[in-house]
Amino acid sequence: MKRLALAGCITLLAACSHSDAFAPHDTSRSGPLVAGTPARLTYNPAASVTPAWLPDASAFAYGFSDLEARLDHDQCIGIMPAAGGSLTGRICNVNPFSGDSTDTFAWPAVSPNGTRLAYLRSSRPRAAQTDQRSTLVVAPLAAPASFTPVRSLPFQGGDGTFYVSLADLSWLGPEQLVMLGEQDNSVSCPDPPACTGDPVLVRSGRRVLVATLAPGAPTVVDVLGTDWASSVAPVSGSTDIYYTVAGASQVYRAPLTGGGSVVHDFGAEGIARDVDAAGNRLVAVAGGVLRLLDDGSGAPLQQDFGGRLFVVNLAAGTSAELAIPATVFRHPAIAPDGSSVVAEGYALTITRFTSGGVQFVDTAVTGVPTLWRFPLQ
Numbered sequence: 001m002k003r004l005a006l007a008g009c010i011t012l013l014a015a016c017s018h019s020d021a022f023a024p025h026d027t028s029r030s031g032p033l034v035a036g037t038p039a040r041l042t043y044n045p046a047a048s049v050t051p052a053w054l055p056d057a058s059a060f061a062y063g064f065s066d067l068e069a070r071l072d073h074d075q076c077i078g079i080m081p082a083a084g085g086s087l088t089g090r091i092c093n094v095n096p097f098s099g100d101s102t103d104t105f106a107w108p109a110v111s112p113n114g115t116r117l118a119y120l121r122s123s124r125p126r127a128a129q130t131d132q133r134s135t136l137v138v139a140p141l142a143a144p145a146s147f148t149p150v151r152s153l154p155f156q157g158g159d160g161t162f163y164v165s166l167a168d169l170s171w172l173g174p175e176q177l178v179m180l181g182e183q184d185n186s187v188s189c190p191d192p193p194a195c196t197g198d199p200v201l202v203r204s205g206r207r208v209l210v211a212t213l214a215p216g217a218p219t220v221v222d223v224l225g226t227d228w229a230s231s232v233a234p235v236s237g238s239t240d241i242y243y244t245v246a247g248a249s250q251v252y253r254a255p256l257t258g259g260g261s262v263v264h265d266f267g268a269e270g271i272a273r274d275v276d277a278a279g280n281r282l283v284a285v286a287g288g289v290l291r292l293l294d295d296g297s298g299a300p301l302q303q304d305f306g307g308r309l310f311v312v313n314l315a316a317g318t319s320a321e322l323a324i325p326a327t328v329f330r331h332p333a334i335a336p337d338g339s340s341v342v343a344e345g346y347a348l349t350i351t352r353f354t355s356g357g358v359q360f361v362d363t364a365v366t367g368v369p370t371l372w373r374f375p376l377q
Contacts, residue, residue: 224258
């Protein structure tokens with residue numbers, strides 16, 4: 001359970017096994033378990049995270065932890081129909097020799113023609129808290145075990161930046177991927193003013209990266225001017241990108257050569273992050289439960305536990321909130337046809353109490369993330 005001050009206003013991988021399977025699954029259920037708008041799509045007792053749409057908007061991929069079938073606490077990738085229901089496929093490491101490790105398949109992204117899957121494969125010994133090895137890979141969607149490695153992690157960028165993980169993986173075109181490069185920073189006081197114990201490592205976005213899938217020699221390069229980026233998404237029909245920056249309320253649009261300009265400012269709604277877009281519509285999270293930290297260098301390190309979900313009409317310059325009572329959101333994904341948004345939802349508990357005649361508000365993000373679907377007009 002995460003307990004933090006409320007920032008802004010809330011209304012109120014890898015072991016390269018080639019035995020992984022894209023196995024058929026029970027397709028008997030069509031639509032969400034419980035009808036409603038918005039619709040809750042997942043009831044997994046463990047996490048369901050990072051949805052990413054197929055290009056025809058017929059379904060989306062996402063990461064899920066299967067505690068019942070995966071006793072080694074693996075995270076798999078599932079494919080769910082757009083309206084919800086039973087998985088039509090799942091991608092897990094089923095190698096019988098992988099039982100002594102925890103395998104995490106994360107950040108799925110399906111290519112523009114719907115035939116290839118990019119994802120991050122990570123593995124660590126079950127008893128280890130660290131020592132995780134990760135690889136960015138690309139594979140046929142129909143046979144994701146037959147993957148091609150693109151970049152192993154951690155790695156050092158051209159300017160010496162040490163990237164330990166990747167997030168916000170998307171396709172820019174048939175042979176390019178865009179993603180957020182993340183690094184670990186040592187913070188001596190993560191919970192001011194009450195700081196005790198040794199410094200802790202805080203993972204935060206560092207810069208937008210672009211991978212070019214040249215046969216036999218893929219490359220990964222930084223996008224200039226995207227220091228301390230907190231999220232990234234491609235611009236529809238373009239090689240430009242949208243991105244957000246730690247501690248800032250603006251969403252930027254930029255070419256891969258750097259530069260760029262503000263396309264939307266959430267202003268008083270709070271710090272913007274988790275951007276995604278389709279056509280003239282943009283979705284993002286703003287405000288909510290997060291904290292900004294300093295590792296002593298002045299770098300704006302950002303830890304995020306969820307916020308308010310907005311859809312923005314870029315042509316009109318207007319925004320509307322997509323809300324569920326006592327819920328904050330992360331990682332929204334808008335369908336390529338703009339018909340709906342799927343996002344992680346987190347239960348929020350707000351407790352008001354008085355101490356010494358002063359009223360305080362205690363905010364807690366509880367439980368595991370579940371996926372919700374919002375239809376759009």
